[in-house]
Every structure is written in C-alpha cells, then in structure tokens.
Amino acid sequence: MSEGSYSISELAREFGITTRTIRFYEEKGYVHPRRQGGQRRYTPADRVRIKLILRGKRIGLSLAESVEIIDMYEPGASNAAQLASLIERIAERRARLLRQRADLDAMLESLDEVEGLCRDALEDRRAEDSARAAATASPARRHA
Amino acid sequence: MSEGSYSISELAREFGITTRTIRFYEEKGYVHPRRQGGQRRYTPADRVRIKLILRGKRIGLSLAESVEIIDMYEPGASNAAQLASLIERIAERRARLLRQRADLDAMLESLDEVEGLCRDALEDRRAEDSARAAATASPARRHA
DNA sequence: CGCTTGCTTTACGTTAACGTAAACGTGATC
DNA sequence: GATCACGTTTACGTTAACGTAAAGCAAGCG
Numbered sequence: 001m002s003e004g005s006y007s008i009s010e011l012a013r014e015f016g017i018t019t020r021t022i023r024f025y026e027e028k029g030y031v032h033p034r035r036q037g038g039q040r041r042y043t044p045a046d047r048v049r050i051k052l053i054l055r056g057k058r059i060g061l062s063l064a065e066s067v068e069i070i071d072m073y074e075p076g077a078s079n080a081a082q083l084a085s086l087i088e089r090i091a092e093r094r095a096r097l098l099r100q101r102a103d104l105d106a107m108l109e110s111l112d113e114v115e116g117l118c119r120d121a122l123e124d125r126r127a128e129d130s131a132r133a134a135a136t137a138s139p140a141r142r143h144a
Numbered sequence: 145m146s147e148g149s150y151s152i153s154e155l156a157r158e159f160g161i162t163t164r165t166i167r168f169y170e171e172k173g174y175v176h177p178r179r180q181g182g183q184r185r186y187t188p189a190d191r192v193r194i195k196l197i198l199r200g201k202r203i204g205l206s207l208a209e210s211v212e213i214i215d216m217y218e219p220g221a222s223n224a225a226q227l228a229s230l231i232e233r234i235a236e237r238r239a240r241l242l243r244q245r246a247d248l249d250a251m252l253e254s255l256d257e258v259e260g261l262c263r264d265a266l267e268d269r270r271a272e273d274s275a276r277a278a279a280t281a282s283p284a285r286r287h288a
Numbered sequence: 289c290g291c292t293t294g295c296t297t298t299a300c301g302t303t304a305a306c307g308t309a310a311a312c313g314t315g316a317t318c
Numbered sequence: 319g320a321t322c323a324c325g326t327t328t329a330c331g332t333t334a335a336c337g338t339a340a341a342g343c344a345a346g347c348g
Binding site for chain 2: 055056058059060061069072073075079080083084086087090091093094097098099100101103104105106107108110111112114115117118119121122125126
C-alpha cells in the first residue's frame with residue numbers, strides 16, 4: 001500500500017468484488033489507473049469512482065448510467081448551453097430516481113403488510129394450539 | 145376485451161412493453177394466463193402480477209426476485225415454522241430495500257449538489273457577460 | 289376470394305456484466 | 319532454485335432478459 005494509492009486486490013477486498021470486475025471496468029473505460037511497472041495503481045479518486053459505480057449498481061443502474069451520473073460531478077462544461085443541458089439531464093435523472101424511490105417505498109409498505117399478516121396468522125396458530133392443549137388436558141369445556 | 149379479462153396486446157400497450165416480454169414471463173413461469181381457443185386471456189390478478197413485476201424491475205430487482213417477493217403476498221404457509229421463516233425472509237428483503245433507499249437518497253443529494261454548482265456557474269457566466277457588455281458599451285469604468 | 293389484423297409456436301441472436309481458465313512475469317522466501 | 323503470492327494479458331464461457339425473424343392459424347371485411 002504505497003501511501004495514498006491502492007493495488008487492485010486491495011480494492012477488490014475492500015469492496016467485496018473480484019479483480020476481474022475492476023479490470024472489466026477499466027476495459028470498458030470506466031476507470032483509468034496508472035501503471036507502475038506493469039501493475040495497476042489506483043488513486044483515492046479512482047477508489048471513490050469505483051465506490052460510486054457500485055452504489056449505482058445497488059440501486060439498479062447499469063454501469064454506463066452510473067458513470068454518466070458520476071461524470072456530472074466534474075462539469076468542466078464551460079459554456080452556458082452545456083451547463084443548461086446538464087441541468088436538464090440532472091432533472092431527468094432526479095425524476096427517475098424519485099419514481100424509483102416511490103416504487104421502493106411501495107414495496108416496503110407491502111412487505112410490512114405481509115409481515116403483519118404473518119404475525120397475525122402466527123397468533124391465531126398459537127391461540128389454537130393452546131386451546132387444543134387445554135382441551136387435551138381436560139376435554140370437558142370448550143369456550144364456555 | 146372480454147369484460148374483466150385482457151388480451152396480451154392490451155396489457156402490452158398498457159404497460160409499455162412488448163408481447164414478447166409477457167410471453168417470456170409466462171415461459172419462465174412467472175405468470176399463467178388461461179387459454180381461450182389457443183389465445184391467452186389474462187385475469188385482473190394476472191395483470192396486477194405483471195404490474196408488480198415491472199415495479200420490481202424499476203427498482204433493480206431481477207424477475208425472480210420480484211416474483212419471490214410477490215409470492216409472499218399469498219402466504220398459504222400453514223405451519224408456524226414456515227411463517228417464521230417467511231418473516232425472516234421479509235426482514236432480509238426489507239434490510240436490503242432500506243440500504244437501497246439510502247443509496248438512492250445519497251445519489252439524489254449528489255444530484256442536487258451538482259445542480260447547485262451548475263446554477264452558480266451559470267450565474268457567474270451571466271455576471272461576466274453583462275460586465276463585458278457594459279465594458280464594450282462604455283469601456284471606461286470597471287467595478288469602481 | 290384474397291387481404292389484413294391479431295394471435296400462435298419455434299428458434300436463433302443479442303447485450304451487459306462479469307466468470308473462468310490458460311499461460312506467463314515478478315519479487316520474496318524457504 | 320523451486321515455490322508462493324501477486325500481478326499481467328488473452329480469450330472463450332455464462333446468465334438474464336428479452337429482440338427478431340420465420341411460418342402458420344383464425345376471424346373479419348370489402
């Protein structure tokens with residue numbers, strides 16, 4: 001660990017991915033580590049870039065989409081027209097992410113609901129069981 | 145439209161997908177329409193199922209994952225052990241969805257930030273431009 | 289009757305995102 | 319000096335989720 005730079009396997013370990021994956025990202029042009037005697041060396045910036053790509057993946061973005069968003073970070077867009085179109089693309093992205101969050105919340109609510117049903121069913125099951133147990137112990141009375 | 149049932153192309157139109165996609169879902173066993181003289185007929189329940197699958201897709205779930213969650217809706221799980229394990233799986237799902245939402249929110253924040261930078265840059269650009277225009281009009285004074 | 293529209297099945301093609309394997313090059317170490 | 323651990327390149331394989339094309343049936347219509 002050359003102080004402030006990382007080897008490929010260090011990053012792979014940290015992110016729980018394979019070195020193949022990282023090389024693949026480079027192959028696709030999503031990251032550009034420098035070489036030190038044939039070996040890849042990653043800067044902290046490279047590291048963050050990979051981290052962001054993985055975050056994008058987790059929310060279902062393709063690699064290309066993730067990178068597209070990440071590259072918005074360093075506008076470099078000098079002229080006003082470019083800046084304006086960038087703002088537009090950001091708006092589109094945000095709209096999509098918002099809908100995605102709505103879908104996500106809906107699914108979370110559904111899960112809560114289903115869990116509620118399960119718990120209720122378990123309750124019933126327990127009630128029945130204890131009733132049966134009582135009945136077996138002294139078969140005489142059945143809810144009054 | 146046979147009152148309360150749908151043809152394949154009706155659903156395709158409604159959801160903005162192709163008939164091939166719907167047939168593919170059937171091929172994979174994710175939905176089971178009945179046949180009416182060789183033609184597929186979809187019940188409202190089938191429709192909802194497809195809708196939910198598509199919702200899952202939008203948040204980045206695989207078809208199989210979506211279906212797994214959807215199938216939690218009709219537990220049918222009669223015994224307590226099954227119910228308990230279902231609750232467990234729900235908890236896992238929820239945990240993952242929550243992380244996903246965190247990632248999503250982070251990305252939304254980033255987009256807001258970038259948009260702010262863009263707007264600032266645009267402001268500067270406009271300020272420069274109007275300053276230059278003023279200078280061209282009467283080249284004498286430069287901010288006092 | 290022939291044509292169009294809508295549906296069917298079968299089957300091969302495609303893209304993304306890697307997995308997996310082979311064959312090789314470096315030090316470091318036993 | 320052989321064996322690791324770690325890295326490299328090249329290249330073929332794999333899975334999911336469809337796309338696309340071919341060939342054919344059935345109903346309605348001018």
